[in-house]
Amino acid sequence: MKKFLKITGTILALFIGFFVVYYFINNEDLPKGKKGKEADALAIKMFNAIHHEAFENTEVLEWSFRAQNFYKWYKQKGIVEVKWDENKVILNTKDNSKSVIFINKKKVDNPEILQKAIRYFNNDSFWLVAPYKIFDPGTERSIVNYEGKDALLITYTSGGSTPGDSYLWILDDNYFPTSFKMWTSIIPIGGVSGSWSDWKNTEAGIKLPTKHTLSLFGMEISMGNVKAYNQKANLLAHKILKAIKHENYKNTKFIEWSFRGRRNFKWDKEQHIVDVSWDKFKVILHPQAKEKSTVYFEGIKQEDTDEKIVKRAWDIFNNDSFWLVAPHKLFDDGVVRTIENIENETALRVTYTSGGTTPGDSYVWLLDENYVPKSYKMYLKNGRMNGTPATWQDWITTESGTLLPTNHTFSGGNQLSMGEVKGYN
Structure with missing residues (x-):
């Protein structure tokens, strides 16, 4: 018994000694700030x-x-x-x-x-x-x-x-x-x-x-x-998607539209390849593999693909497609959804933390009684817009059964036409 107590005491003493040494080596005083x-x-x-x-x-x-x-x-x-x-x-x-x-x-x-x-x-x-x-x-x-x-x-x-x-x-x-x-x-x-x-x-x-x-x-x-x-925001976002027939959008194979009559698009959504045309250029754009893209100038295929023109097509597509299909992108990666109260109406703020050409921008969606977006307020990270309103109007039901807008009106009265919008399979 004495031997056991002696061994136990020795172990305890070593442990205490180790802790004391460890304490003096590692202990730091609280710094003064x-x-x-x-x-x-x-x-x-x-x-x-x-x-x-x-x-x-x-x-x-x-x-x-x-x-x-x-x-x-x-x-x-x-x-x-x-x-x-x-x-x-x-x-x-x-x-x-x-x-x-x-x-x-x-x-x-x-x-x-x-x-x-x-x-x-x-x-x-x-x-x-x-x-x-x-x-x-x-x-x-x-x-x-x-x-x-x-x-x-x-x-x-x-x-x-x-x-x-x-x-x-x-x-x-x-x-x-x-x-x-x-x-x-x-x-x-x-x-x-x-x-x-x-x-x-x-x-x-x-x-x-x-x-x-x-x-x-x-x-x-x-x-x-x-x-x-954000549970409530997610529920509201799902109501929006249901109202604009998002399931049909997911199954839509082709979408066509224009942007202010200056740029034209035919999007093979299933293959994710876009025909982007403006001025004298046409780019067969592969957004996820830009090196596969093809550039045409005045209808002639360019043997040496100009990366700047491809980048320009990619920027145009990101911007112009947003004005057409943004409500369908509420659950994209990098999208944050929160609830806001705007003039006693429940609204959905959507913030894009990644992707696109301007991550950090946010939009507050205002809805009609059926949860279809009727307008939004824009908050751009660069500060150029801070609550600038724009309508989301003249929705059509496409051949593929989804809803897409054809026009937008800004607070100054300027209009943005999406041209003849088509969605089909």
């Missing part, structure tokens, strides 16, 4: 980089924490489904007393389980959305020089489960967070670093981390199958 306008300006740059506005509009987030705790957060409603083991809590974040608790699918009154759900959510949601919380009530922002570059120190003076914690955000050249250092009450070593780089582009237009790796013994924290989406 400068508060004020410069710190807030840096925080705003970080906010812009992570598309904070899209986060504010996000309706639902889903994730897990170390495959143990599972979440579905209805952010706009302030409701979270929290699940772990045999427990499920419908947590009301605005009024905890209105939360509902289930154990083994049976509704119960259990304050201890409720408090655990609150702690879990406060901790585990932080690991998902912490960069979006840098202006939360009870936060202090300081600018810190870290390895020759500005970093943002956030201290939580109130709120959550562990007020007093501080996090130093390390930013790249575009002010996007890539990692952090933390000084928290639950970790005795100050300055433990963690990655914030395994991002996922979500349907809601925000990036969320899928995992973190800590400098503390290489610990990894998995966030599971991360999702963020």
Whole structure:
């Protein structure tokens, strides 16, 4: 027995010794930063980089924490489904007393389980959305020089489960967070670093981390199958697609139209090859393989394909097809959908985060009583249009059974004709 206690004591002493050495080698004091306008300006740059506005509009987030705790957060409603083991809590974040608790699918009154759900959510949601919380009530922002570059120190003076914690955000050249250092009450070593780089582009237009790796013994924290989406906006978008006979559009093989009588198109949609004609040029455009495109000048095929002319045809097709089929592209990759209220009408804002020639542009669609688009307001990233209205009018039902517009009118009265629009198989 004495030998066993001696061995146990030796192991314990070695462990304590190891921890003491590790602590003195790795522990860092909380850096002192400068508060004020410069710190807030840096925080705003970080906010812009992570598309904070899209986060504010996000309706639902889903994730897990170390495959143990599972979440579905209805952010706009302030409701979270929290699940772990045999427990499920419908947590009301605005009024905890209105939360509902289930154990083994049976509704119960259990304050201890409720408090655990609150702690879990406060901790585990932080690991998902912490960069979006840098202006939360009870936060202090300081600018810190870290390895020759500005970093943002956030201290939580109130709120959550562990007020007093501080996090130093390390930013790249575009002010996007890539990692952090933390000084928290639950970790005795100050300055433990963690990655914030395994991002996922979500349907809601925000990036969320899928995992973190800590400098503390290489610990990894998995966030599971991360999702963020806008449920109400998606439902409205589906109503629009139904109204304009989108299923028939998907099956339409050929579409023809013109643009202000200056440019003409015949689109083999099934093969995705477009005959683009303007001035004395005609390009048989392969949008997904531009090198296969063919250029004609005054009806004569050019043996040496001019890449600039092909690029011009591609730009023309992207722009002019948008004015014809944009309502059919609500669920394209890189499209973010959100609900807006415009003059007491429910409208759909569509933001294009990628693709086309001007990613970042957004359009707010106004609908008639049948959910057919009647107009929209344009918000261009270059600032040339900020809510500029245009109609979406004179819809026709094509031979293939889909709806397409033939005219648009702008606020100044100028009209844009799509010519003789055809859709057929």
